[in-house]
Structures are given as structure tokens and as C-alpha cells.
Amino acid sequence: MAFGLGALLAVRGAQPPGFDREWMAEIIEHRNPIWEAPSLLFNAIGGGWFAVFVVPLGVLAVLLIVRRPWAALYWALACGVSALLVQVLKALFGRARPEDILVAVDPGSFPSGHTANAATLAVVLGIVIGRRWVGVLGVVYTVAMMLSRTYLGAHWMTDTLGGLLIGVAVGLLGWAALAGPLERERARRREIAAARFAGAAGASAAASSASSSPSATSTSNPPSPDDGVAR
Numbered sequence: 001m002a003f004g005l006g007a008l009l010a011v012r013g014a015q016p017p018g019f020d021r022e023w024m025a026e027i028i029e030h031r032n033p034i035w036e037a038p039s040l041l042f043n044a045i046g047g048g049w050f051a052v053f054v055v056p057l058g059v060l061a062v063l064l065i066v067r068r069p070w071a072a073l074y075w076a077l078a079c080g081v082s083a084l085l086v087q088v089l090k091a092l093f094g095r096a097r098p099e100d101i102l103v104a105v106d107p108g109s110f111p112s113g114h115t116a117n118a119a120t121l122a123v124v125l126g127i128v129i130g131r132r133w134v135g136v137l138g139v140v141y142t143v144a145m146m147l148s149r150t151y152l153g154a155h156w157m158t159d160t161l162g163g164l165l166i167g168v169a170v171g172l173l174g175w176a177a178l179a180g181p182l183e184r185e186r187a188r189r190r191e192i193a194a195a196r197f198a199g200a201a202g203a204s205a206a207a208s209s210a211s212s213s214p215s216a217t218s219t220s221n222p223p224s225p226d227d228g229v230a231r
Contacts, residue, residue: 020156024098027151035151036102042148043103046114052083055121063128068189070181071128074174082120082170086113086163101153111162112155118145119167127175130186142167 016024044050056079063072090108097109122138146160155163175182 016156017158020158023150023157024100024153028100028153031151038144039148039151040103042145043114043152043154046117046145046148051114051117055117059121059125068128068185070178070185074128074178074182075124078120078124078170078174079117081174082116082167083113085166085170086111086116089162089166095156095159098153098156103152103154105154109155110159111166112146112149112159113163114149115142115146115155115160115163116166117163118142119164120171121167123168123171124174127171127182 045055056076059075060072063069063075089111090113093110094108095110097105097107119142122135122142126135126138142164146157146164149155149160150157
């Protein structure tokens with residue numbers, strides 16, 4: 001789908017679609033320092049060495065530490081394939097960026113690498129962690145990244161849509177390929193967690209029983225010395 005969108009934009013030539021031009025005009029007209037600071041923050045964390053090395057390697061290390069090798073493989077493959085597709089499509093289509101750019105950028109506007117990174121992260125971590133709040137945060141982060149890229153003039157809106165399609169597609173296709181091992185890994189972790197909980201509960205019950213036994217003995221009446229003596 002991202003390739004099809006890029007091909008459609010390439011067929012149109014250098015002139016961006018009306019939607020892109022109208023959106024960019026609105027963005028430029030309503031630029032405000034209040035929105036510039038968070039947009040620059042997203043620019044920093046969503047690309048460059050931080051997004052290319054720190055985030056991928058950090059997440060990979062955490063997944064290996066918690067003994068989730070299949071999740072680590074899924075994450076590594078998704079990040080690598082997503083980044084590769086972005087660079088291939090940038091070189092293939094060579095789309096010009098908007099003119100009013102507020103940050104330094106490399107050549108090639110389509111697709112947005114920042115958005116592809118964000119969408120890949122959102123999909124993969126949402127699947128690996130399996131919590132609804134992770135998915136919600138991922139959606140919010142991805143949409144915010146898309147808006148920040150257009151606010152800074154680094155991309156047309158269709159560039160960010162292309163990045164979104166790449167990230168979502170790579171994440172879902174990777175999950176489809178590794179769904180079996182990932183689910184078995186998750187089920188095994190649930191079993192281990194349940195066993196540990198049961199063991200901890202049993203140990204706590206045993207400790208409670210042991211601590212209450214001396215108390216019961218000490219509160220019982222000791223036998224009288226005269227017991228058993230004939231009177």
C-alpha cells in the first residue's frame with residue numbers, strides 16, 4: 001500500500017496533491033512557539049542516532065533480559081525491515097520535501113521515517129506486551145509524530161501516511177509470521193508466573209501456620225504439679 005501511494009504521488013509529478021498543499025498552508029499559518037517545542041522533541045526522539053540505535057537496542061536488551069527471545073527476534077526484524085523499506089522507497093521515488101522546513105533533513109520526503117519508526121514501535125510493543133494501554137499510547141504517539149513532522153515542514157501529510165502504512169504493515173506481517181512462537185512464549189511466561197504465585201502463596205500460608213502454632217501452645221494451661229496425685 002505504501003508503494004502504491006508512492007507510485008501515485010510520483011505519477012502526479014512534482015506538484016503535491018491539493019490535500020497536501022492545503023494542510024501545509026494551514027500548518028504554516030497557525031505555527032506557534034507553544035507547538036514548536038514538542039514538535040522539536042518528537043523530531044529528536046523519533047529519528048537520528050536515538051531512534052536508530054538507542055531505542056531499538058534498548059528494547060532488544062530488555063526483551064532478552066526478561067527471556068523473551070522470540071519477541072526480541074520479532075522486534076529486531078520489524079525495526080530492520082521497516083528502516084530498510086523507508087530508505088528504499090526514499091531512493092526510489094525521490095520526492096521533494098516542502099520548502100518551509102524548520103529542521104535539518106536528508107533528501108527524500110516519501111515516506112516519513114520518523115512516522116514509520118513510531119508506527120513500528122506502536123504495533124510491535126502493543127503485540128508483545130499485550131496491554132490495551134500500550135496500544136492506546138502507541139496510537140497517540142504515532143499520530144503526534146505525524147502531526148509534528150508536518151508542523152516542522154519536514155514532510156507532506158501523504159509522506160506521514162506512507163510511513164504509517166509501512167510501520168503497521170511490517171508489524172502485522174511480522175506478527176503473522178511469528179504468531180505461533182510468540183503465543184507459546186507468552187503462555188509459558190503466564191504458566192511460570194502462576195507457578196511462582198502459587199509457590200509464594202503456599203510459603204506464606206506455611207509461615208503463617210508455623211508462627212501461630214507456638215502461640216497456641218503458650219496460651220494453653222500447663223498441667224498442675226498436683227495432677228495425678230491421690231488425695
